[in-house]
Amino acid sequence: MRPEQYGAARQSPVRRPASIKDVAAAAGVSPTTVSHVLSGNRPVNEDTAARVRSVVNRLGYVPASLARSLQAGSTSVIGLLIPDISNTFFAELAKGAEDAAHDLGYGLILCNTEFDADREDRYLGMIRSRFIDGMVYASGSPPSRRRLEALMGKFPIALADEEVEGLEGALIASADxxxxxxxxxxxxxxxxxxxxxxxxxxxxxxxxxxxxxxxxxxxxxxxxxxxxxxxxxxxxxxxxxxxxxxxxxxxxxxxxxxxxxxxxxxxxxxxxxxxxxxxxxxxxxxxxxxxxxxxxxxxxxxPAYDVGRTATAQLLQYVSRGEVPPASRHTLPVELKVRGSTAPAAAR
Amino acid sequence: MRPEQYGAARQSPVRRPASIKDVAAAAGVSPTTVSHVLSGNRPVNEDTAARVRSVVNRLGYVPASLARSLQAGSTSVIGLLIPDISNTFFAELAKGAEDAAHDLGYGLILCNTEFDADREDRYLGMIRSRFIDGMVYASGSPPSRRRLEALMGKFPIALADEEVEGLEGALIASADxxxxxxxxxxxxxxxxxxxxxxxxxxxxxxxxxxxxxxxxxxxxxxxxxxxxxxxxxxxxxxxxxxxxxxxxxxxxxxxxxxxxxxxxxxxxxxxxxxxxxxxxxxxxxxxxxxxxxxxxxxxxxxPAYDVGRTATAQLLQYVSRGEVPPASRHTLPVELKVRGSTAPAAAR
DNA sequence: CTAGATATCCAAAACGTTTTGCACAACCGG
DNA sequence: CCGGTTGTGCAAAACGTTTTGGATATCTAG
CATH class of the missing domain: 3.40.50.2300 (Response regulator)
Structure with missing residues (x-):
């Protein structure tokens, strides 16, 4: 280890962050009350609430979303599975998906597969282990189609710009x-x-x-x-x-x-x-x-952006209610851009 | 509601998935044993293990990663914060980051900010709420720089291709x-x-x-x-x-x-x-x-790909050990591509 | 003065794992 | 026969929340 790094390398392991119990103890109330103050789920005496809030600030308390998710039964995160993010089409699509997710307070996990079946499998595993609440699936590898079909009825999945045949019974958004x-x-x-x-x-x-x-x-x-x-x-x-x-x-x-x-x-x-x-x-x-x-x-x-956005927005509409989306198709309009590479046919 | 949708719309809410307790009960063992069978953390009698595995298959049991994460204190997910994924530079960078994350078994949350400070804040909140184990930060909006500095010592953050001045004390990967x-x-x-x-x-x-x-x-x-x-x-x-x-x-x-x-x-x-x-x-x-x-x-x-990959790989090296990364700089080589738009200066 | 409403807060359960200490039995060598 | 090891499995605690059914005290109306 180089000497000049010593100071910095002494970085201690991250210390345990404050929990709701710490806040409760410091404010002299129960964790229940802290939760109520923060969520507004039930009324709390204004003096007590103020005291709690001050302790929250002092301790820099931020609720652990993991615990919240565990209790709620959902993570507010979905996946976006695409073959290649460096392809501008999918990048645009991803942008639309991210926008839609963000609008509804969801996070988006980027699942870039390179058409690799193993990689796709691992990402599909996230939905089975319920780490994500749903998946937007854009044109994966043919071998994983069967696996996808098996998942489709049981987990919330939407297809964006489906390219592969035989995936009926799904929520689909694609360009015309x-x-x-x-x-x-x-x-x-x-x-x-x-x-x-x-x-x-x-x-x-x-x-x-x-x-x-x-x-x-x-x-x-x-x-x-x-x-x-x-x-x-x-x-x-x-x-x-x-x-x-x-x-x-x-x-x-x-x-x-x-x-x-x-x-x-x-x-x-x-x-x-x-x-x-x-x-x-x-x-x-x-x-x-x-x-x-x-x-x-x-x-x-x-409309790559719209395809991503629509697929995601539609999916979330069901996911947020804990439902599996029914089959439906959303076809998005396309636009001809006339530029310099076409001209009247030369006389023959 | 249109009639032809009736069949599909009858979709029931997702039913409760099997938990480790269900498996344990069906196999006539304790949850502890099921856990040990699946993780291999402690030896289990082979007959028992076989019985457990068969029940696992029959019930289609998949461990809830949320609960696992809660117990482990980390989620194996990090964030990638960039201004615009539809910009090919960031798309390449994202690809590199995703590859590095995937290699180490981490998921990557796409945080596309459009240089919007509120949006950036929301995403930075994910790290404070410990939903993500770290963040790769690529050139965000100037206003959030201060907030970032506050986070830097306490949470695992790496800078990819930093554009903004004054962010010392960070782990930085950028092109030369x-x-x-x-x-x-x-x-x-x-x-x-x-x-x-x-x-x-x-x-x-x-x-x-x-x-x-x-x-x-x-x-x-x-x-x-x-x-x-x-x-x-x-x-x-x-x-x-x-x-x-x-x-x-x-x-x-x-x-x-x-x-x-x-x-x-x-x-x-x-x-x-x-x-x-x-x-x-x-x-x-x-x-x-x-x-x-x-x-x-x-x-x-x-080397946008390498910038993303290096920043992520370096970050994860520390994250996986529960440490906050020390300041260090990784400068990546650049390459001149001589093509048709340059030629010897015309004689004057 | 009393029955019921209201305000305020807490204890305990639940979410689904992993980890750890321990119990029990069977076996071993001396 | 005994102390120690090995094999096997369980109970309980812990991770950090939210939710829910009360408990207690205070207030209101008759």
Whole structure:
């Protein structure tokens, strides 16, 4: 141990904080009375109350919320389970969830899983051990879906932007992916585009499928579909391949999310094509980088914040009454952000 | 209430879960024995143990962590206080904090404050009420600094990337801002730049001051300084103003963070200047959009993840032993990411 | 003066664990 | 046969609250 740390390192273990008994003793009353003074649950003589309050201040007494929770049977804390907080979508969602929780006096435990099933399990354990009063679950790993189903009827759980099929009987809040797809389809159609390349995500993800479905429905023109994985690299690869084969015979690209759109942009840029001069590109999500890019990306704004906020607010409505939420679906509106990456189809 | 909801809405209140007493009664042993079987704290006859375990499974018994915590005097949960989780820097930091907490079996409560002092207070209350065992504090609102100081000696608190002055005596983990500034300065100098515009943030923020100091020291050339607020708009405004006055007589711009760099880029772009052809631009932070932009931004990568992880890991080292951490500083290395927005100074 | 209302406070139980001291039996070596 | 060890399990206390049913004293109305 370095000498100059000696002074600081002498830090003693945290000393026992004052309990309600200490306050009671110092004020010459019973713990019951202290509790009543602090909670206002029953009337207390004003002189006595004043004395108690003064002792509370002097001792710096703060009730132990653990004991309170144990007695109350609930902790006023819920969990938020997401795969990756560094993804801006989930970060926004988390912000909405935190806001909703805070508004109702709840704390929020961040359960970041990286799609790791063990990690998810450990966090789901918190709800079984009743350390948290409920859980907002946003798109976890497929293997844990079954476990989730088992929990659903017995514990308060809400799904935010569910991506996985088969989770019926739940409280669900999600964006209107299909409408988003339709917006892009109609937009490109109005610009005169008739042939489009559509880059989708894995088919197992419902939201992606809905986006594609809406797009095809509203675009009405010819649509070539390529399946990617929602990552930037796959958008690049898909477009580059088509380019190399000389088979990119369309005037517009609809990427299932912004990251893939960026990948596509990169491939087009490398091929010497101009966006939106030669070809238009649209994305989905409206992540931060979308408006910062050159050209700024036309995309569909997902109300990630609202999804998190709604799922949480709805969940808490039941949790606060000690109930398990019934099945219900809350679909949130989506908004088309027309920016610089889309333009009228070039005359052919 | 709509009829089709009737079935679902009939959800009964959550029924009382099995307690250790229920298990003990069903297995014909005392609660003590059940506890010992589950914790392994003391040996138990194998036949008895097997019987207990079978009852545990049958009843689906999970120990109430609240009661356990009350008895243990700690909750194995800490808080992470940040201003804005939707800011990618803090999201990365949060990810690091969550990882570190998870590794040591701790939960992490997300305290998003929006710089709101009341909100900060409420969250700091969690530590006083001992619902959390410690707090990682990242750059809160100035008004709550005093309150924080009062808490610091008594409760386990760690500072992550402290921006505010005067918080001595704390456990601090932060990036090496000064070294980052030096890296940029040296880089631009090597490229032959001799006159640079430096866009800084508010002087009250230590990290920004350090960046600027390092830059000036290593650049050695002429530096014009303009004070912004770390937001995109201010970068745009500062550069646009100089441009309008025709006084932008430099070959390089060092923005105190990436957002301001983007603002600067926008202003230069509008003025018809080419980056990096006419002028080089460098940022700080390496946010997601930096590599996605055109041209991709040369910037300093801040180890946000490591800052969060280190602060948390260090804090927990003491928390787990029931100690208040001593003052210490952990400075994390920073990395220059040379990308497309900087190039040799144009011949004049 | 008395029956009932009111004001004030307290004792005890309950929330669900873990920990610790002890009791009892069985076994061992001498 | 005896002192000591080992194996096994229980009772009770403790963690720090809130809640509830009284108890006691004082007041009010008739």
């Amino acid at each position: 992916h299909e409408a988003g797809g339709r917006l892009v389809g109609a937009h490109l159609r109005e610009l005169g585009h008739r042939r489009a390349l559509m880059l989708t995500g894995p088919r197992a993800l419902k939201s992606g499928v809905a986006r594609a479905g809406g797009f095809v429905q509203a675009f009405k023109g010819e649509v070539v579909e390529r399946v990617g994985d929602f990552k930037e690299a796959s958008g690049y690869r898909l477009v580059a391949e088509l380019l190399k084969e000389g088979r990119l015979d369309c005037t517009a690209v609809f990427a299932g999310n912004d990251l893939m759109a960026f990948g596509a942009l990169e491939a087009l840029w490398e091929a010497g094509l101009s966006v939106p001069g030669d070809i238009s590109v649209a994305g989905f999500d409206d992540i931060r980088a979308a408006s910062l890019a050159h050209p700024p990306l036309t995309t569909v704004h997902q | 801002h000064e070294a980052g500034g030096r890296l940029v300065g040296a880089h631009l100098r090597e490229l032959g730049h001799r006159r640079a515009l430096m866009l800084t943030g508010p002087r009250a923020l230590k990290s920004g001051v350090a960046r600027a100091g390092g830059f000036v020291q290593a650049f050695k050339g002429e530096v014009v300084e303009r004070v912004g607020d770390f937001k995109e708009a201010s970068g745009y405004r500062l550069v646009a103003e100089l441009l309008k006055e025709g006084r932008l007589d430099c070959t390089a711009v060092f923005a105190g963070n990436d957002l301001m760099a983007f603002g600067a880029l926008e202003a230069l772009w509008e003025a018809g200047l080419s980056v990096p052809g006419d002028i080089s631009v460098a940022g700080f932070d390496d946010i997601r959009a930096a590599s996605l932009a055109h041209p991709p931004l040369t910037t300093v990568h801040q």
